[in-house]
Amino acid sequence: MLSQLEQIEKKALADLESVKNEGSLAEWHVAHLGRNAPIMQVFDKLGQLAKDERPVIGRRANEIKRTLEAAEAERSGQLRQAALSQALQSERLDVTMPGRQVPHGRLHPSTRTLRRIIHIFAEMGFQVYRSHDVETDEYNFQLLNFPPFHPAREMQDSFYMAGDYPKNNPLLLRTHTSPGQIRSMREYASMDPKNPPPIRIVLPGMCYRYEQISARSEIQFNQVEGLAVGEHITFSDLKGTLTDFARRMFGAQVRSRFRAAHFPFTEPSAEMDIECFVCGGMGCPVCKRTGWLEILGCGMVHPVVLQNGGYDPRRFSGYAFGMGSERVAMLIHRIDDIRNFWMNDLRFLEQF
Ligand code: PHE
Numbered sequence: 001m002l003s004q005l006e007q008i009e010k011k012a013l014a015d016l017e018s019v020k021n022e023g024s025l026a027e028w029h030v031a032h033l034g035r036n037a038p039i040m041q042v043f044d045k046l047g048q049l050a051k052d053e054r055p056v057i058g059r060r061a062n063e064i065k066r067t068l069e070a071a072e073a074e075r076s077g078q079l080r081q082a083a084l085s086q087a088l089q090s091e092r093l094d095v096t097m098p099g100r101q102v103p104h105g106r107l108h109p110s111t112r113t114l115r116r117i118i119h120i121f122a123e124m125g126f127q128v129y130r131s132h133d134v135e136t137d138e139y140n141f142q143l144l145n146f147p148p149f150h151p152a153r154e155m156q157d158s159f160y161m162a163g164d165y166p167k168n169n170p171l172l173l174r175t176h177t178s179p180g181q182i183r184s185m186r187e188y189a190s191m192d193p194k195n196p197p198p199i200r201i202v203l204p205g206m207c208y209r210y211e212q213i214s215a216r217s218e219i220q221f222n223q224v225e226g227l228a229v230g231e232h233i234t235f236s237d238l239k240g241t242l243t244d245f246a247r248r249m250f251g252a253q254v255r256s257r258f259r260a261a262h263f264p265f266t267e268p269s270a271e272m273d274i275e276c277f278v279c280g281g282m283g284c285p286v287c288k289r290t291g292w293l294e295i296l297g298c299g300m301v302h303p304v305v306l307q308n309g310g311y312d313p314r315r316f317s318g319y320a321f322g323m324g325s326e327r328v329a330m331l332i333h334r335i336d337d338i339r340n341f342w343m344n345d346l347r348f349l350e351q352f
Contacts, residue, residue, distance in 0.1 A: 001049070001057055008038045009064045016068075016075055022083075025076060032068055039065055109352040110222055110341050113329035114204055117224050120248045121202045124241065126226065129201040131180030133208075134161070137169050139179035143308040144265040159208050159219075173208035177225035178265060180205070181301070181320055184227060185309025196311050198230035199318070204325070215337040222325040227301070229311055229318035235268070235300055238319035242298065246274050249328070255281070257292065266299025266320060278334065286334065293331055296323035 012032040019025045031037060042061045046054055107115075118128060132139075141153050151157065152175060161171040180203040189196040203225040211217045228237065239258060246256045255275040263269045273294050276287035283289040298321035303313035311318070326341050333352070340348045 001053065002060060005039075005042065005057070005060050005064060008042070009067065012039070012068050013071060016071055019075060019079075022076075022079055025072070025079060029072060033065070033072065039068065106349075106352065108341075108349065109329050109333065109335075110326055112352065113332065114222055114224065114325045117245075117249065117323070117325055117328065118202060118204060120245055121224075121226065123248075124244070126200045126202045126228075129180060129184045129203045129227075131174075131177065131183050131203050131205060133174060133206060134171060135174040135179050136171060139182055140172060140174055140176075142169075143182045143305070144178055145302050145304045145308075146264045150264065157210055159210050174205075175209050176207050177203045177205050177223040177322055178320070180225055181227050181265070181305065182309050185229065185306070185311055188229075189310030193310065196229075196316070198228075200228050202226050213339060215339065218326070218338050218342065220342065221327075221338070223322050224325055226298075226321045227318065228320075229301065229306070229309075229316055231316060233317045233319060235319070238298060238300070238321070241319075242272055242296070242321060246272070246295075250274055250277055250332070258298075261297060261299075263297055263299055265302050265305045266297075267302045269297065269299035272296050272298060272321075274331075277331075286331075286336075295328060295331070296321050298322070 012028075015028055015032065019028050032039070034040070039061060042057070046058055046061075049057060122128075137153070140158075141150065146153060158175050159173040161173075163171065165171050184199065184201055184203065185196075188199050191197060204222065205225075206220055207223050208220050209217075211219050213219060226241075228241070243256050246254055254277055257273050258270040259273065261269045261271040271294055273292035275281045276284060276291050276293050278284050278286040279291065281291040283291050287293050298319065301318040301320050306313040306316055306318060326338055329335065329341075330338065
Protein backbone atom coordinates (compact mmCIF):
# COMPACT_ATOMS: atom_id res chain seq x y z
CA MET A 1 0.00 0.00 0.00
CA LEU A 2 2.77 2.44 0.86
CA SER A 3 4.57 1.83 -2.44
CA GLN A 4 1.25 2.39 -4.22
CA LEU A 5 1.08 5.80 -2.51
CA GLU A 6 4.58 6.66 -3.70
CA GLN A 7 3.49 5.78 -7.26
CA ILE A 8 0.49 8.08 -7.03
CA GLU A 9 2.69 10.99 -5.90
CA LYS A 10 5.35 10.39 -8.52
CA LYS A 11 2.81 10.19 -11.34
CA ALA A 12 0.99 13.33 -10.21
CA LEU A 13 4.21 15.37 -9.95
CA ALA A 14 5.44 14.09 -13.30
CA ASP A 15 2.14 15.09 -14.93
CA LEU A 16 2.36 18.50 -13.35
CA GLU A 17 5.72 19.02 -15.10
CA SER A 18 4.04 18.89 -18.49
CA VAL A 19 1.24 21.34 -17.57
CA LYS A 20 1.82 24.43 -19.72
CA ASN A 21 -1.24 26.61 -19.16
CA GLU A 22 -4.11 27.39 -16.79
CA GLY A 23 -6.49 25.13 -18.74
CA SER A 24 -4.43 21.97 -18.44
CA LEU A 25 -3.70 22.87 -14.80
CA ALA A 26 -7.45 22.68 -14.15
CA GLU A 27 -7.54 19.25 -15.84
CA TRP A 28 -4.58 18.14 -13.75
CA HIS A 29 -6.46 19.24 -10.59
CA VAL A 30 -9.48 17.11 -11.50
CA ALA A 31 -7.26 14.11 -12.27
CA HIS A 32 -5.00 14.29 -9.21
CA LEU A 33 -6.86 16.19 -6.50
CA GLY A 34 -10.51 15.82 -7.63
CA ARG A 35 -13.13 13.68 -5.97
CA ASN A 36 -12.16 10.57 -8.00
CA ALA A 37 -8.40 11.13 -7.94
CA PRO A 38 -6.32 8.10 -6.81
CA ILE A 39 -5.20 9.82 -3.62
CA MET A 40 -8.81 10.61 -2.69
CA GLN A 41 -9.77 6.99 -3.23
CA VAL A 42 -7.09 6.01 -0.75
CA PHE A 43 -8.90 8.08 1.89
CA ASP A 44 -12.17 6.38 0.93
CA LYS A 45 -10.61 2.95 1.45
CA LEU A 46 -8.87 3.74 4.77
CA GLY A 47 -11.72 2.11 6.67
CA GLN A 48 -11.08 -1.22 4.99
CA LEU A 49 -7.44 -1.36 6.08
CA ALA A 50 -6.06 -3.28 9.02
CA LYS A 51 -6.20 -1.28 12.27
CA ASP A 52 -2.43 -0.84 12.65
CA GLU A 53 -1.94 0.08 8.99
CA ARG A 54 -4.52 2.91 9.07
CA PRO A 55 -2.51 5.67 10.88
CA VAL A 56 0.63 5.05 8.81
CA ILE A 57 -1.17 5.05 5.46
CA GLY A 58 -3.45 7.89 6.52
CA ARG A 59 -0.55 10.13 7.58
CA ARG A 60 1.37 9.45 4.39
CA ALA A 61 -1.70 10.02 2.20
CA ASN A 62 -2.28 13.37 3.94
CA GLU A 63 1.35 14.35 3.36
CA ILE A 64 1.07 13.52 -0.32
CA LYS A 65 -2.18 15.48 -0.66
CA ARG A 66 -0.53 18.53 0.91
CA THR A 67 2.55 18.11 -1.30
CA LEU A 68 0.36 17.97 -4.41
CA GLU A 69 -1.63 21.04 -3.34
CA ALA A 70 1.57 22.97 -2.72
CA ALA A 71 3.02 21.84 -6.05
CA GLU A 72 -0.19 22.94 -7.82
CA ALA A 73 -0.11 26.35 -6.17
CA GLU A 74 3.50 26.84 -7.17
CA ARG A 75 2.85 25.78 -10.74
CA SER A 76 -0.12 28.12 -10.92
CA GLY A 77 2.11 30.98 -9.76
CA GLN A 78 4.73 30.13 -12.36
CA LEU A 79 2.14 30.06 -15.14
CA ARG A 80 0.70 33.44 -14.11
CA GLN A 81 4.20 34.93 -13.99
CA ALA A 82 5.00 33.56 -17.45
CA ALA A 83 1.78 34.96 -18.92
CA LEU A 84 2.49 38.37 -17.39
CA SER A 85 6.01 38.65 -18.67
CA GLN A 86 4.84 37.59 -22.11
CA ALA A 87 2.26 40.40 -22.06
CA LEU A 88 4.92 42.87 -20.97
CA GLN A 89 7.17 41.70 -23.73
CA SER A 90 4.56 42.19 -26.42
CA GLU A 91 3.57 45.66 -25.14
CA ARG A 92 7.11 46.82 -24.79
CA LEU A 93 7.49 50.60 -24.39
CA ASP A 94 10.64 52.49 -25.21
CA VAL A 95 10.54 55.18 -22.55
CA THR A 96 13.69 56.79 -23.96
CA MET A 97 11.99 57.65 -27.28
CA PRO A 98 11.59 61.43 -27.88
CA GLY A 99 8.03 62.72 -27.42
CA ARG A 100 5.85 64.07 -30.22
CA GLN A 101 6.27 67.84 -30.70
CA VAL A 102 3.10 69.87 -30.16
CA PRO A 103 3.54 73.16 -32.02
CA HIS A 104 2.75 76.19 -29.84
CA GLY A 105 0.38 78.85 -31.03
CA ARG A 106 1.60 82.44 -30.94
CA LEU A 107 0.46 85.94 -31.72
CA HIS A 108 0.74 87.16 -35.28
CA PRO A 109 3.67 89.61 -35.75
CA SER A 110 1.18 92.26 -36.83
CA THR A 111 -0.89 91.81 -33.65
CA ARG A 112 2.25 91.95 -31.52
CA THR A 113 3.37 95.21 -33.08
CA LEU A 114 -0.12 96.66 -32.81
CA ARG A 115 -0.20 95.77 -29.11
CA ARG A 116 3.23 97.30 -28.51
CA ILE A 117 2.18 100.55 -30.15
CA ILE A 118 -1.05 100.63 -28.13
CA HIS A 119 0.87 99.82 -24.95
CA ILE A 120 3.21 102.78 -25.43
CA PHE A 121 0.33 105.19 -25.98
CA ALA A 122 -1.53 103.67 -23.03
CA GLU A 123 1.46 104.56 -20.85
CA MET A 124 1.09 108.15 -22.07
CA GLY A 125 -2.57 108.23 -21.06
CA PHE A 126 -4.36 107.32 -24.29
CA GLN A 127 -7.36 104.99 -24.27
CA VAL A 128 -8.31 102.57 -27.04
CA TYR A 129 -11.37 103.42 -29.11
CA ARG A 130 -12.73 100.83 -31.56
CA SER A 131 -14.47 102.18 -34.62
CA HIS A 132 -16.22 100.58 -37.62
CA ASP A 133 -14.58 98.56 -40.41
CA VAL A 134 -17.51 99.27 -42.72
CA GLU A 135 -18.02 102.98 -43.17
CA THR A 136 -20.17 105.38 -45.08
CA ASP A 137 -18.72 107.73 -47.64
CA GLU A 138 -19.87 110.52 -45.32
CA TYR A 139 -17.65 109.42 -42.42
CA ASN A 140 -14.76 108.08 -44.47
CA PHE A 141 -14.50 111.21 -46.67
CA GLN A 142 -17.09 113.99 -46.47
CA LEU A 143 -16.91 114.79 -42.75
CA LEU A 144 -13.11 114.60 -42.99
CA ASN A 145 -13.15 117.51 -45.40
CA PHE A 146 -12.30 115.52 -48.55
CA PRO A 147 -13.39 117.56 -51.57
CA PRO A 148 -16.03 115.78 -53.74
CA PHE A 149 -13.59 114.80 -56.48
CA HIS A 150 -10.62 113.81 -54.37
CA PRO A 151 -8.78 110.90 -56.07
CA ALA A 152 -9.00 108.70 -52.92
CA ARG A 153 -12.75 108.52 -53.47
CA GLU A 154 -12.37 106.83 -56.84
CA MET A 155 -13.60 103.30 -57.41
CA GLN A 156 -10.02 102.35 -58.25
CA ASP A 157 -8.85 103.24 -54.76
CA SER A 158 -11.67 102.14 -52.42
CA PHE A 159 -13.78 99.01 -51.91
CA TYR A 160 -17.41 100.05 -52.26
CA MET A 161 -20.27 97.72 -51.26
CA ALA A 162 -22.59 96.45 -53.93
CA GLY A 163 -26.16 97.28 -52.93
CA ASP A 164 -28.90 99.83 -52.91
CA TYR A 165 -27.24 102.73 -51.11
CA PRO A 166 -27.75 106.47 -51.63
CA LYS A 167 -25.66 107.67 -54.53
CA ASN A 168 -24.05 110.43 -52.46
CA ASN A 169 -23.38 108.16 -49.48
CA PRO A 170 -22.38 104.63 -50.48
CA LEU A 171 -20.96 102.07 -48.04
CA LEU A 172 -17.30 101.13 -48.27
CA LEU A 173 -14.56 99.43 -46.29
CA ARG A 174 -12.74 102.18 -44.42
CA THR A 175 -9.65 103.29 -46.30
CA HIS A 176 -8.10 104.67 -43.11
CA THR A 177 -8.88 104.84 -39.39
CA SER A 178 -9.53 108.62 -39.55
CA PRO A 179 -13.36 108.31 -39.80
CA GLY A 180 -13.08 107.10 -36.18
CA GLN A 181 -12.07 110.68 -35.33
CA ILE A 182 -15.56 111.91 -36.20
CA ARG A 183 -17.33 108.96 -34.52
CA SER A 184 -15.36 109.31 -31.29
CA MET A 185 -15.62 113.12 -31.16
CA ARG A 186 -19.39 112.91 -31.66
CA GLU A 187 -19.69 110.28 -28.94
CA TYR A 188 -17.59 112.30 -26.47
CA ALA A 189 -19.37 115.54 -27.37
CA SER A 190 -22.78 113.93 -26.85
CA MET A 191 -21.87 113.33 -23.19
CA ASP A 192 -21.98 117.07 -22.56
CA PRO A 193 -22.60 119.09 -25.76
CA LYS A 194 -22.07 122.46 -24.07
CA ASN A 195 -18.86 121.37 -22.42
CA PRO A 196 -17.39 118.50 -24.45
CA PRO A 197 -14.72 116.56 -22.52
CA PRO A 198 -11.08 116.39 -23.65
CA ILE A 199 -10.07 113.38 -25.77
CA ARG A 200 -6.93 111.24 -25.67
CA ILE A 201 -7.46 108.08 -27.70
CA VAL A 202 -5.82 105.69 -30.14
CA LEU A 203 -7.94 103.91 -32.72
CA PRO A 204 -6.38 100.69 -34.01
CA GLY A 205 -7.90 98.68 -36.81
CA MET A 206 -7.82 97.14 -40.25
CA CYS A 207 -8.04 99.40 -43.29
CA TYR A 208 -8.72 98.44 -46.88
CA ARG A 209 -7.61 99.89 -50.18
CA TYR A 210 -8.19 98.73 -53.71
CA GLU A 211 -4.52 98.45 -54.62
CA GLN A 212 -2.31 96.45 -56.86
CA ILE A 213 -0.73 94.05 -54.33
CA SER A 214 3.05 94.33 -54.32
CA ALA A 215 5.98 94.00 -51.93
CA ARG A 216 5.15 97.49 -50.60
CA SER A 217 1.34 97.62 -50.68
CA GLU A 218 -1.43 95.30 -49.60
CA ILE A 219 -5.21 95.64 -49.91
CA GLN A 220 -5.57 95.34 -46.13
CA PHE A 221 -3.36 96.69 -43.36
CA ASN A 222 -3.60 97.90 -39.81
CA GLN A 223 -3.44 101.53 -38.81
CA VAL A 224 -3.24 103.11 -35.41
CA GLU A 225 -4.94 106.47 -35.42
CA GLY A 226 -4.27 108.89 -32.57
CA LEU A 227 -6.50 111.76 -31.53
CA ALA A 228 -6.08 114.39 -28.84
CA VAL A 229 -8.65 117.18 -28.51
CA GLY A 230 -8.83 119.80 -25.79
CA GLU A 231 -8.19 123.44 -25.02
CA HIS A 232 -4.70 124.80 -25.75
CA ILE A 233 -3.39 121.76 -27.66
CA THR A 234 -0.56 122.84 -29.95
CA PHE A 235 1.68 121.44 -32.64
CA SER A 236 4.42 121.17 -29.98
CA ASP A 237 2.26 118.67 -28.10
CA LEU A 238 1.98 116.62 -31.28
CA LYS A 239 5.73 116.74 -31.91
CA GLY A 240 6.57 115.96 -28.30
CA THR A 241 4.20 113.01 -28.09
CA LEU A 242 5.31 111.43 -31.35
CA THR A 243 9.01 112.03 -30.70
CA ASP A 244 8.62 110.34 -27.33
CA PHE A 245 6.70 107.49 -28.96
CA ALA A 246 9.53 106.97 -31.49
CA ARG A 247 12.11 106.77 -28.71
CA ARG A 248 10.05 104.23 -26.78
CA MET A 249 9.32 102.18 -29.87
CA PHE A 250 12.65 102.25 -31.69
CA GLY A 251 15.20 103.13 -29.02
CA ALA A 252 16.20 106.18 -26.97
CA GLN A 253 18.94 107.26 -29.37
CA VAL A 254 16.75 107.27 -32.50
CA ARG A 255 16.30 110.72 -34.05
CA SER A 256 13.15 111.83 -35.82
CA ARG A 257 12.07 114.68 -38.08
CA PHE A 258 8.83 116.21 -39.36
CA ARG A 259 8.27 117.11 -43.00
CA ALA A 260 5.44 119.31 -44.25
CA ALA A 261 2.71 117.30 -45.98
CA HIS A 262 -0.95 117.60 -46.89
CA PHE A 263 -4.11 115.86 -45.69
CA PRO A 264 -7.61 117.32 -46.14
CA PHE A 265 -8.47 116.74 -42.45
CA THR A 266 -5.42 118.32 -40.79
CA GLU A 267 -3.91 121.76 -41.04
CA PRO A 268 -0.99 122.12 -40.85
CA SER A 269 -0.05 118.56 -41.80
CA ALA A 270 3.20 116.66 -41.56
CA GLU A 271 4.82 113.32 -42.07
CA MET A 272 7.20 111.93 -39.52
CA ASP A 273 10.43 110.18 -40.40
CA ILE A 274 12.73 108.34 -38.05
CA GLU A 275 16.43 108.00 -38.56
CA CYS A 276 17.13 104.70 -40.34
CA PHE A 277 18.24 102.41 -37.55
CA VAL A 278 19.62 99.89 -40.00
CA CYS A 279 22.39 102.20 -41.25
CA GLY A 280 22.18 104.90 -38.54
CA GLY A 281 21.35 107.53 -41.15
CA MET A 282 24.26 106.77 -43.48
CA GLY A 283 22.00 105.53 -46.29
CA CYS A 284 21.22 101.89 -47.15
CA PRO A 285 18.75 99.85 -49.24
CA VAL A 286 16.17 99.78 -46.39
CA CYS A 287 15.88 103.59 -46.30
CA LYS A 288 16.46 103.85 -50.05
CA ARG A 289 19.72 105.71 -49.34
CA THR A 290 17.96 108.66 -47.69
CA GLY A 291 18.90 107.80 -44.09
CA TRP A 292 15.24 108.33 -43.07
CA LEU A 293 12.18 106.08 -42.77
CA GLU A 294 8.65 107.45 -42.99
CA ILE A 295 6.33 106.03 -40.33
CA LEU A 296 3.21 108.19 -40.11
CA GLY A 297 1.07 111.10 -41.22
CA CYS A 298 -0.14 113.68 -38.72
CA GLY A 299 -1.28 117.23 -38.17
CA MET A 300 -3.53 119.61 -36.25
CA VAL A 301 -7.18 118.58 -36.58
CA HIS A 302 -8.78 120.80 -39.27
CA PRO A 303 -11.34 123.29 -37.87
CA VAL A 304 -14.00 121.86 -40.19
CA VAL A 305 -13.36 118.37 -38.76
CA LEU A 306 -13.56 119.64 -35.16
CA GLN A 307 -16.82 121.33 -36.04
CA ASN A 308 -18.17 118.15 -37.66
CA GLY A 309 -17.23 116.26 -34.50
CA GLY A 310 -19.16 118.66 -32.26
CA TYR A 311 -16.16 120.58 -30.90
CA ASP A 312 -16.15 124.35 -31.39
CA PRO A 313 -12.87 125.16 -33.20
CA ARG A 314 -12.76 128.62 -31.59
CA ARG A 315 -12.41 127.00 -28.20
CA PHE A 316 -10.87 123.61 -28.95
CA SER A 317 -7.89 122.41 -30.89
CA GLY A 318 -6.41 118.97 -31.37
CA TYR A 319 -3.90 116.84 -33.16
CA ALA A 320 -4.22 113.54 -34.98
CA PHE A 321 -1.85 111.01 -36.46
CA GLY A 322 -2.10 107.74 -38.31
CA MET A 323 0.60 105.11 -38.61
CA GLY A 324 0.70 101.81 -40.46
CA SER A 325 1.52 99.11 -37.96
CA GLU A 326 2.75 96.59 -40.54
CA ARG A 327 5.05 99.37 -41.72
CA VAL A 328 6.44 99.65 -38.21
CA ALA A 329 6.73 95.85 -37.89
CA MET A 330 8.62 95.73 -41.21
CA LEU A 331 11.09 98.32 -39.98
CA ILE A 332 11.67 96.66 -36.62
CA HIS A 333 12.03 93.14 -37.98
CA ARG A 334 13.49 94.16 -41.38
CA ILE A 335 10.74 92.42 -43.31
CA ASP A 336 11.12 93.37 -46.95
CA ASP A 337 7.78 92.18 -48.34
CA ILE A 338 4.43 93.26 -46.86
CA ARG A 339 2.70 90.27 -48.50
CA ASN A 340 4.25 88.03 -45.84
CA PHE A 341 1.74 89.29 -43.28
CA TRP A 342 -1.36 87.67 -44.82
CA MET A 343 0.30 84.81 -46.71
CA ASN A 344 0.01 82.52 -43.65
CA ASP A 345 3.29 80.80 -44.38
CA LEU A 346 4.39 79.09 -41.15
CA ARG A 347 8.05 79.51 -42.08
CA PHE A 348 7.49 83.27 -41.79
CA LEU A 349 5.11 83.27 -38.82
CA GLU A 350 7.24 80.92 -36.70
CA GLN A 351 10.06 83.46 -36.64
CA PHE A 352 8.16 85.71 -34.23
N1 PHE B 1 -5.38 108.90 -42.54
C1 PHE B 1 -4.09 109.23 -43.08
C2 PHE B 1 -3.64 108.09 -44.02
O1 PHE B 1 -4.27 107.08 -44.08
C3 PHE B 1 -3.05 109.34 -42.01
C4 PHE B 1 -3.33 110.53 -41.09
C5 PHE B 1 -4.08 110.34 -39.95
C6 PHE B 1 -2.82 111.79 -41.38
C7 PHE B 1 -4.30 111.40 -39.08
C8 PHE B 1 -3.06 112.84 -40.53
C9 PHE B 1 -3.79 112.64 -39.39
O2 PHE B 1 -2.68 108.26 -44.76
